[in-house]
Amino acid sequence: MLARAYCAGLDGVDGYLITVEADVRRGLPGLTVVGRASGAVGEARERVRNALAHCGHEVRPRKQVVNLAPADRRKDSPGIDLSMAVALLACHEIVPHEALESLMLWGELGLDGVLRPAVGTLIVADCARRAGFRTIAVPRASADEAALCPDLRVLAVDDLPSLVAHLRGEEPIAPHQRAEPTDDVALDGPDMADVQSQAAGRLAVEVMAAGGHNLLLHGPPGVGKTMLARRAAGLLPSLQGDEALEVTKLHSLCGRRPPRSLWRRPPVRMPHHTVSSAGLLGGGSPARPGEVSLAHGGLLFLDELPEFARACTEGMREPLEDGEVSIVRANYALRFPARFQLMAAMNPCPCGYLGHPERQCTCSAASVQRYQARLSGPLLDRIDLVVPMRPPASMGEVPQECSADIRARIEVARARQRERLGATGFRNNAQIPTDGGAMESLCPIDDAGRSLLVQLATARQLSPRARDRMRRVAMTLVDLHRSGDSVNASIGSREVAIAGSLRRLPDLQPGT
Ligand SMILES: [Zn+2]
Numbered sequence: 001m002l003a004r005a006y007c008a009g010l011d012g013v014d015g016y017l018i019t020v021e022a023d024v025r026r027g028l029p030g031l032t033v034v035g036r037a038s039g040a041v042g043e044a045r046e047r048v049r050n051a052l053a054h055c056g057h058e059v060r061p062r063k064q065v066v067n068l069a070p071a072d073r074r075k076d077s078p079g080i081d082l083s084m085a086v087a088l089l090a091c092h093e094i095v096p097h098e099a100l101e102s103l104m105l106w107g108e109l110g111l112d113g114v115l116r117p118a119v120g121t122l123i124v125a126d127c128a129r130r131a132g133f134r135t136i137a138v139p140r141a142s143a144d145e146a147a148l149c150p151d152l153r154v155l156a157v158d159d160l161p162s163l164v165a166h167l168r169g170e171e172p173i174a175p176h177q178r179a180e181p182t183d184d185v186a187l188d189g190p191d192m193a194d195v196q197s198q199a200a201g202r203l204a205v206e207v208m209a210a211g212g213h214n215l216l217l218h219g220p221p222g223v224g225k226t227m228l229a230r231r232a233a234g235l236l237p238s239l240q241g242d243e244a245l246e247v248t249k250l251h252s253l254c255g256r257r258p259p260r261s262l263w264r265r266p267p268v269r270m271p272h273h274t275v276s277s278a279g280l281l282g283g284g285s286p287a288r289p290g291e292v293s294l295a296h297g298g299l300l301f302l303d304e305l306p307e308f309a310r311a312c313t314e315g316m317r318e319p320l321e322d323g324e325v326s327i328v329r330a331n332y333a334l335r336f337p338a339r340f341q342l343m344a345a346m347n348p349c350p351c352g353y354l355g356h357p358e359r360q361c362t363c364s365a366a367s368v369q370r371y372q373a374r375l376s377g378p379l380l381d382r383i384d385l386v387v388p389m390r391p392p393a394s395m396g397e398v399p400q401e402c403s404a405d406i407r408a409r410i411e412v413a414r415a416r417q418r419e420r421l422g423a424t425g426f427r428n429n430a431q432i433p434t435d436g437g438a439m440e441s442l443c444p445i446d447d448a449g450r451s452l453l454v455q456l457a458t459a460r461q462l463s464p465r466a467r468d469r470m471r472r473v474a475m476t477l478v479d480l481h482r483s484g485d486s487v488n489a490s491i492g493s494r495e496v497a498i499a500g501s502l503r504r505l506p507d508l509q510p511g512t
Contacts, residue, residue, distance in 0.1 A: 001025075003090035005100045006133070007083035008124040009075050012335045013249045013289075015120070015127025018080065019069045022087035027063030033084070035068030036075065044078060047109045048085045054113035055085070056161035057094045064088055074332060076286050078108035079118030082137070085109060085160060086167070095167040104128035104136040106146075113160035115139040122252035122259065125149040126245070137163060144260045145252060147178040148245070154178075179260070189234040193402040194227070197392040201228050204387040204502055205343075206406055209235035210413040211476030212428030214320070214342040214382060216305065218506045219389035220359070221352045225345035228389075229301045232343055233268040234403050237414050239297055246337060247297040250289055266298030269340075273307035280308075281315045287327045287334050292319045295340035305344040306374040313379055316342070320382040341430075342383065346375075348506045357391065372506060384430060384469045385502050413479035429476045434468035443475040444490035452493040456500045466503075474499040 003022050008015040031045050052059050066084050068075050083105040089095045106124045107115040121142040126149050128136045135153040138146045143156035154176040157163045165171040195202060201217060205228055208215040215232075217225045239247060244262040251259055251267075271280060271291045282290035292300060302308060319325045323339035348354040349368045354361040363371075380386070417428050421442065426432055432442050445453065453474075457467040474495040482489045 001091050001093070003087050003097055003100070005083040005087035005090065005105055006103065007080050007105050008127040009073060009080075010077055010120045010123055010253070011073070013123060013246065013253060013337060015123045016070075016073065017127065017131050018075060018083070020080070020083045020087045021067040021069060022084070022091045023065045023067075024062045024088065024091040029061035029063060031064045031066065031088075033066045033068070035066075035071045036073065044081050044084060044109075047078075047081055047111060048088070050111040051081070051085050051109040051113040051160050052088060054111075054160065055089060055094065055164055057089075057092075057164065059089075059092055059094070062092075064091070077118055077120065079106045079120065079124065081109040081118075082107040082115065082157075082160075082163075086163070089164060095164055099167040102132075102134045104131075104133045106136065107139040107142070107157065109160065115157050115159055115163075117142040120253050121145045122148055122245075122249050125152055125154075126249065128152060143176040144178050147176055148248060148259065148262055189403075190227075190231050191403045192231050192235070192406055193400050195224060195231065195400060196397065198224055198228065198389060200387055200501070201225075201389045202400075203498075204228075204385050205232040205235060206410065206480065207473060207476050207502065208232065208341065208343065208385055209237075210410045210480050211384075211417070211473065212341060212430035213384040213473060213476065214430070215344070215385040215387065216380075216383045217343075217345045217387055217389055218348055220354075220356050220391060221347060223389045223391055225389060226303055229270075229303070229343055229345065231403065232301075233266065233299050235407055235410055236266040236299065236341075237407075237411055238264045239266060243297055250293055250296055250337065253289060254294065263297075267295055268299045268301065269295040270301045270303070273302070273304050275308070275312065277309060277311040277315055280312045281319070282325050282327050282334075282336050282338075287329070289336040289338075290325070292316065292325060292338040292340060293336040296337045298340060300340045300342050302342070302344045305346045306371055310374065313374070314376065317378055317382065320379075344383070346506070348372075354506075380505070381463075381465060384473050386505055387502055388504050388506070409480055413476065416479045417476075429472045429479070432472055434465045434472075439468050439471060443471050445471065445474075445496075446490045446492050448493040449474070449491045449496045452496045456496065470496070470499045470503055473502055 001024060005020045007018050009018050031049050033045050086105055090097050090100060108118045110116060117139045121138055122145050125136050125146040129149050129152050136146055137155040137157050140156040140158055143154050146154045155173045156176040166173045204215055244264055247263045248259050269291045278284055280291045282293055319338035324335050325338045327334045349361055349363045350371050351362050353359040354368060432438050474491045477495040477498055478489050478491055
């Protein structure tokens with residue numbers, strides 16, 4: 001007698017439907033699993049066999065076969081356990097077949113039939129919803145996470161016997177009610193009001209947050225680069241609908257703490273420069289997302305950028321360009337989303353004091369060149385804002401604008417971008433491609449602005465791509481600082497001049 005149950009496999013942050021077919025017939029008692037199951041699922045055989053013995057009913061010794069379809073995709077999560085056990089119980093006619101028709105099953109079984117959480121619950125729940133399932137049964141500890149998915153009935157299950165009783169109609173489990181959301185996190189981080197006399201740095205983080213741009217701050221130690229970075233996160237607008245679900249799915253996969261509410265605040269990641277390329281970009285076995293993916297929808301701050309291994313900085317070119325990373329293995333490839341904003345900081349030279357008004361730089365010209373050459377042109381080319389920070393002239397305390405006021409301006413600028421970009425699929429100015437005709441229609445510029453842009457590009461020998469980056473930044477400045485109904489306002493020479501001042505590479509030679 002053949003029975004079917006359903007669960008899902010994980011492919012990056014996407015799930016795909018797995019049909020579990022079970023068959024039981026006379027023969028040598030045992031359990032065989034086929035369908036490209038990896039080692040972890042092979043062990044499921046033992047867990048399922050033992051759990052069946054504790055299901056609360058007598059299971060007669062038979063030859064049992066489980067097939068996991070589709071056979072061409074690998075399955076490596078213990079979350080498949082529950083669906084295998086239930087499919088077998090249907091074969092043994094302990095649970096009715098029709099009870100499994102619109103039911104997704106997800107959870108790892110203990111030897112005694114207790115159900116344990118498996119990572120990726122939210123991804124599986126989202127897959128169930130997309131595939132048209134109405135109900136998902138998960139371990140109780142994962143129920144809040146599964147319930148983040150709209151339009152899905154969630155059954156919180158303690159162990160196999162209680163699920164069997166539910167499916168037999170003996171003791172129905174009531175649908176799980178999620179403890180009410182604390183979706184919105186209070187913004188209580190450090191405030192921009194603390195940052196004294198760093199006008200260029202302050203403007204740079206505001207423009208970065210408003211237009212979705214990448215930012216590199218350079219300057220001697222102690223001028224407040226890290227201080228600004230810590231405050232930049234609080235300026236980013238909250239995540240919207242699908243974006244919030246996608247970010248939460250990623251964090252569900254990392255499994256450190258199952259998410260109980262949707263991520264509304266953009267994540268912030270600050271890996272140390274000793275991070276491995278697998279840690280930064282993703283990898284390991286089974287493959288896990290790296291810092292670039294954990295920063296998806298938020299901010300990745302890399303302090304001391306030239307100190308990162310070359311494999312790390314070069315590997316970031318793919319996610320910076322495509323918004324995702326691929327992890328290629330001998331027999332499969334995985335993709336994780338990685339659309340983050342890069343914020344980086346660096347000293348101008350190894351000792352840190354190149355160009356300092358009072359301290360002397362002790363580095364040789366060759367060592368300065370080697371240090372700065374660690375950042376490749378293609379990487380720098382993907383950073384719109386490159387801003388020098390200098391030691392403050394006076395230490396007097398002047399009241400500075402607070403984060404809440406700056407954030408209000410940023411929200412207005414983002415709303416203008418959404419309106420202008422409309423159905424193009426781009427979420428902010430930084431996503432407008434620098435090649436093709438999009439620039440002309442989406443970043444309109446007046447004659448004075450255009451001639452200044454050409455002038456600047458010629459004087460600095462900018463590539464067409466770098467020139468277009470400057471134009472996108474100028475567009476963000478328009479969105480931020482033009483008042484009134486200026487959705488269709490175009491870039492003028494003033495914005496071009498400011499955008500020019502927000503892209504200054506570090507000086508190459510000592511003493512220049
Ligand atoms: Zn130096």
